[in-house]
Each structure stands twice: as structure tokens, then as C-alpha cells.
Amino acid sequence: MRTTEETEGFDGEASNTSMISGASSPYQPTTEPVHSRNVFGGIVCDMEYLKSYLGILKVVEVVLSLIGFICIETIMMCSPCGGVYFFEFVSCSALVVTGVLLLIFCLNIHTKVPHVNWSLTDLVNTGASTLFFFLSSLVLACINHNTGAEIAAVIFGFLVTVVYGINTLLAVRKWRRGAGCQGVAQASDYIRARTASRGEVEPRPELA
Known part of the structure; x- marks a missing residue:
């Protein structure tokens, strides 16, 4: 039979072996906190856009389109x-598209998708909405049964046409301003590249 001292010796060796194996194991427990990812991080409401002319026009367009649709x-x-x-x-259609664009501009989502020309997208939406609202309101004004709902829809249709028209003019100015700045930037980059390429070319030796 083993004595008590031998048993304690074996226990000590076993504990030392487990400590060594635990220290050499690549799977060590960690105490570092795990940070959860915030999918909507950085998305805040831009009150400056809502207070601007384009933001106010967008809100009015959504409201008038909704009223016309309800009528x-x-x-x-x-x-x-x-x-x-x-x-x-x-x-x-105008209510959905304009509402989505309002959310995109208000929440600054357009800054996270820079490869889309948002100024041109807004211009196309406002121009198309102006044209189709005018045509639909004109057709409804000519073909109706003089009911209160139809008359109200025609009135709000022409009102939202005017608002979309004003927004189209502002969108054209904004798009031209952005296109002009982009053209100047491209021209400056081209001139800088030409200057650098000319500086790298070695002068030709004169012919004897």
C-alpha cells in the first residue's frame, strides 16, 4: 500500500502537470469585453436639412401627395x-418615392452611399412628379363627376404640382453646382497629372 506522503506527491505532480498544460494551451479564457455592433450607428436626424428649403419642400410634397391620395x-x-x-x-408613386428620398436625406443615408448621384436622382424624381401630377390633375379636372372628393383631389394635385415645380428648379441649380464642382476637380486633376508627367520626362540631348 502507498503511504500518505507518496499519495500527496502524486497529487502535487498531477496538479503541476495540469497547470503547465493549461498554461501552454492556445485556448485561454479571455476577459476582454465583446462589443456589440450597432447597425444603425451614425444615423441621426439632420434637422438642418429639414429646416432648409429642399427639406421643407419635401415635407410639403409628401403631405400634399398623401392628402390627394386619400381624396x-x-x-x-x-x-x-x-x-x-x-x-x-x-x-x-410620388408619395412613396418622395417619402423614401426624404428619409434618405434627413437621416444622412446618402452620405453612406456616395457612388449614387443623389442630386440627379432627386432632380429626376421632382421633374417626373411635376409632369405626371400636372397631367393627372388635368385629366381628372376634365373627366370627373363634380364630386367633392374629385374636386379636392384636383385642387391638391395642382398645388403639389406647383411645389414639385419649385423643387425641380432648386434641384436643377443644385445639380449644376455639383456638376460644375466635379468638372473643376477633374480638370485640376488632369492638369496636375499632365504637369507631373512632363516633369518626369527627361530633356532630349541636342543633336550634334
Whole structure:
């Protein structure tokens, strides 16, 4: 039988061996905190944009488009219904697209997607909305049954047409300003590259 001293010796060796193996193991416990990723980090509401002319126009466009869409949806019977359906499609499309652009500009999401020309996108949206709202309001004004909902839809349709028209003019100026700055930057880069390339070319020796 083993004595008590031998048993204690074996226990000490086993504990030392486990400590050594634990120290040499690559899988060590860590006490570093795990930081959770914030998907919506950096997205804040830009109040300066909402207070600007473009922001105010966007809000007015969304509100008027929504009112026009609600007015046209309250019409229960129509014959013919072409003007009603046309105005319904235009008001709904403008409401969705303009609302999405308002959120993108208000939350500064456009700065996270720089490869998209947002000025041109806004210009196309406002120009198309101006044209189609004018056409749909004109068609509904000519083909209607003189109901209150149709008259209200026509009024709000022409109002939002004017607002979209003003926004289109401002969007054109903003797009031209951005295109001009981009053209100047490209020209300066081209001149800088030409100057650098000329500086690297060695002068030719004169012919004897």
C-alpha cells in the first residue's frame, strides 16, 4: 500500500502537470469585453436639412401627395375611371418615392452611399412628379363627376404640382453646382497629372 506522503506527491505532480498544460494551451479564457455592433450607428436626424428649403419642400410634397391620395381613394363609384386611376397611381408613386428620398436625406443615408448621384436622382424624381401630377390633375379636372372628393383631389394635385415645380428648379441649380464642382476637380486633376508627367520626362540631348 502507498503511504500518505507518496499519495500527496502524486497529487502535487498531477496538479503541476495540469497547470503547465493549461498554461501552454492556445485556448485561454479571455476577459476582454465583446462589443456589440450597432447597425444603425451614425444615423441621426439632420434637422438642418429639414429646416432648409429642399427639406421643407419635401415635407410639403409628401403631405400634399398623401392628402390627394386619400381624396382619390374616397371615390367609391366612377364611370369612366381612367382619370381616377391615373391620379391614384401618380399620387401613390410620388408619395412613396418622395417619402423614401426624404428619409434618405434627413437621416444622412446618402452620405453612406456616395457612388449614387443623389442630386440627379432627386432632380429626376421632382421633374417626373411635376409632369405626371400636372397631367393627372388635368385629366381628372376634365373627366370627373363634380364630386367633392374629385374636386379636392384636383385642387391638391395642382398645388403639389406647383411645389414639385419649385423643387425641380432648386434641384436643377443644385445639380449644376455639383456638376460644375466635379468638372473643376477633374480638370485640376488632369492638369496636375499632365504637369507631373512632363516633369518626369527627361530633356532630349541636342543633336550634334
